[in-house]
Amino acid sequence: MNPNPLFGLRFKLLLLVALSLGFAAGTAALLYVLATRYDIEILNAMVWWFYERFGRSVTLSVAILSLFIVYLIVFSHGTIRYLLRITQGVGEIAEGRFDSRIPVRTSDELGVLADRINRMSEQLNRSIEEERRTERAKTELVTNVSHDLRTPLTSIVGYLGLIEQDRYRDEVELRHYTGIAYDKALRLQGLINDLFEYTRTSGGLPLRLSPLNLVEMLGQLAVQFRLQFDHAGVEGVTVFAEKELIVSADGDKLVRVFENLIDNAIRYGKDGGRIEIKARREGMEAVAEIVNYGEPLPASAIPQLFDRFYRLEQSRSRHTGGSGLGLAIAKNIVELHGGEIAATSGESGTTFRVRLPLAR
Template sequence: MKIRVPKIIKKLFSPGRKLYTLILSKVSKSIRMELVLVFGICLLASILVGSIVSDSFQGRNARIDYTTGVRRISEQASYIANTLREGKVSVNDKEKVQQTLQHSIQSENFKVLISDLDGKVLYKSANSNETQIDIYSTIKNAMETVRDSEYGNNSAVYRNKEYVSFYPVNFTDARGYLIVSGMPQGEIVYDKNNNNLPGTVAILVTFLSSFYFITNKKMKYIEVVSKGLLEISKGNLDYRIKKYGNDELASLANNINFMAEELKNKIESERKSERAKSELITNVSHDLRTPLTSIKGYLSLIKDKKYSQDSQLEQYVNIAYSKSEKLEVLINDLFEYTKIANNGVSLEKQNIALNGLLEQLIDELVPISEENNVSIFKEFVEEKVIVSVDPNKTMRVFENLLMNAIRYSLKPGKVKVVLYKEEQFALVKVQNNCDNITEEDLEKIFDRFYRVEKSRSTDTGGSGLGLAIAKNIVELQGGEIDVNYNNGYISFNIKFKL
């Protein structure tokens, strides 16, 4: 059966619950607060256990205490003296004095005497027979018993068998002494034998053990963090420390994991850069050596006069010259890419219409496209698309993309150039039909010296830097460029802010 808690009770406990939640949240995020709380809990627990142990080990000594009995005799004497004084009784008023005495001691077995200043007994209780007392001895005995009682030495009272209370009495017409004596009644009292050593030991043991067990989990986690840091320092950058809680240790573990991830990425980046440098050297060596070998070979034939007629000489010269031109293009592309990649190019931005720039470039490339049996189609918006770019550098971007499309289109083929607006951006798509391209090739297509055609023949491809140069120029001007392949068509997409 579910018990419903009244709303008023929920409201009363709501502030306390919120405070508890707030404190718990603060404590869980701070090791300092956790230690303070643990210390407080351990201290309270040790004090509680220590008090229980102290009570268990404390002995009890029985003794007879006469303090209460002595006090009753003294109080009785004080009462009689005050009654006689306040009643303004005459020393000769025997009936009233005797009545006061009998009334005061009717329930007690005390002896009461009233004497004059010389010790002659004037009045006495029924259980007294004295007619004369020694004032000096009486006062002395009374003083000794009072002193012993005040210092807790009740053995003296027990030894004398009675207690004497001495009081001066003032009558209306005389002075005297009141002596009340009797056997004080004793009561059994149990005194504790204080032994603090067991309690102290219990407090110390409880505090240390509870503090150890409560903080044991946290200390183990510190060991886990330390072990993880040692493992990462050995070079195992894939190792990750598990995160527990939200305090500073959890934050430390998270930072160590982040550090390991960053180190891993940096090392992988450096390795990738080294591989890229190695590939760059290999590719540059190959692309430079191929035309250079041809030039050297034909010049060697000319030098050794290994030609039969002038037409063959002219053919050798033309081939060598053609190869030198390709070598020059490769060197220029390499030089330009290096400048752009190292931000060594200054931009001269202008507001230009992409429509006009693309139309001019397409018209210039018509002869080359016809020579390669490729048709170029345009699909532009009617309004002008104005962007702020460097005209020459942007022209180089689209020239590289269009030449790449013409070179790698299936023959006969077609290239489609699309220009439109989308929100605050101008978008250009250069599309052409081509052979199937794998996802791996698509991811590397902007890499320097990368060619989808693996033979690296200069007869079927360019320098391998055109797309890399185009990507760097676009990004240098704050634009974006990407590529996708779908159903036999590859599309390069360029975005510039209007």
Template sequence: MRIWGGYLLVLMAWVVAVMALAFLGFIICASITWQPSPLYDFLNWVRDYIVLVCIVTVLAGWVVISFYFISKPIKQLDVVANAAEQLSRPSEEPIQLPDSLEDISIQLNLAREQALRDARAAREAEQRKNDLIVYLAHDLKTPLTSVIGYLTLLRDEPQISPEIRARYTGIALEKAERLEDLINEFFDITRFNLSRLELERQSVDLTRMLEQVASEFRPIFAESGLSCSLDLPPKLHYSCDPDKLARVFDNLLRNASYYSLPDSTVEIAGRIEAGKIVLTFSNAGKNIPQEKLDRIFEQFFRLDSSRATRTGGAGLGLAIAKEIVELHGGTIRADSTEDRITFTICLPSDHSEAP
């Protein structure tokens, strides 16, 4: 817009200048009273054709001015196009453009930096996924070997005592359950990469949903001496995809079961604040360093990176929870202070419904 504004300004200045010179020339020619001479005849001719001369001069100036202002952005466009090609080959070197294109240079460099960050994040996520698959493939061998070994003993030693048989059966079942967990992690990785989450909304009571999900986790919590408390309003109606939102709650409570301190309480609270539904899931646990807290919703990121433990899964639970919450138009964040971990979900009120 600035270029075309300058173009119109220069063109108008040129026309005004030509008209002013023409008017001045016309006055000079009209005021001459010399005797007939070649100069007098020439001035009379100029006076007679002064309009034609003005038109030709204006047109000539218009052509020159237009060529300058049209060729300039074309040249700048070529420069920008050459610089834009660098975005397809991101490098650490900044994109340099003339001072007149400083704003575009800033935008291109910002886009380049974002592309570099996205590329690094994609490589890191891909590397984490590949490492995870390698670890899972290796980990599958151990429980499978144990299951086969103990079942073989049960088959080949029919005379063993009931106590030993029960112990072997219990170990084989435990290893089979571990094998199932690992296979489920493989399925989570596949589903997350191949599926596109879509919402099927309906009106639900979040209070009843949270009570049901919490009751399903009580046996899991009891194994670690955990308890669960709920502070919810009598009714909390909301239009959502109940299956997917229940998966968010399931992931958060499963995460709490992994990382809560023994004999502590997992607290679930809900309220309406500033027209939004705010849900909090809080548990006692070791403080999470800020650098890990910043990455806690990344794909394939695990707080406990050791594959020797059974805490956590493929590192997709919180990433999936974040995607589902954002599909509902909400937000989710994690805080960790004073040996307490809190996940806060805010859902927009425009999808809430009265009972």
């Protein structure tokens, strides 16, 4: 908001002074006429009393000055009240009441001041809320990490304890215990790697950008996942509307995104028997989609899919779900590339859609 130069505070002050001075002179003239032409004893006596002691010029000057001050106070009453309201609002904000707002009543400098104070208050309020969310997120992160690290670590310690105490019947049982401990250790390693990757991407990971053909990269990934497709009993299909979609990207990081999405589609959508890897151009964007035809996701789950540690399994089972960080990492990487990632799910399939700006 910018002050109106035609009705700025300086103009208003000059107008108030001019009006007050004009009304004071007019009122003084009116009183003089009443005293000299009409027989008003009290008024006439007061005027002549001042004339005899101070003279006509001094009496007239004092009368005009006194009336000027009175009119100035009367005419500036609204501005003074508004200035006091702004002062009160600043005091409320200083006391921590950041939801307090000052009404913007004018378009002059006082109105601009009120508007900017309101904006400052809103910004402070947003900053405090963001700090609170960050603090809650840190607490949640520590809680989730503690839970997810403790589960496999407890199993590892337990089975290694049995081995340390020679509490196994034979070599077969020993290998069974070591196998379980090894599997839990791999899960623990995977969680730590995912957690490390998430913290790196959340902190604004520097990217090594270079021109990359998204179609070629997705085609290579389809070939690499052929064995996983066969093992899961699904058909992997590529549908590319373009031969080239050149984006400026960090290839290693972007591969991580689509590896995660394809792995997610295999894990949760293999019952559909088909996974499609698509790419097309939309305006100045490259759009890639990973589609599976498994059981649709609940509508309530869609907004939370990219939250860290979110898993559809309420039991947080490690056997059916991952670390809960994969999609959060994918979202961070895509946003670092200036793109967007979203998901939709229904009877026509579950689609994870990635939009990336095309290289100029």
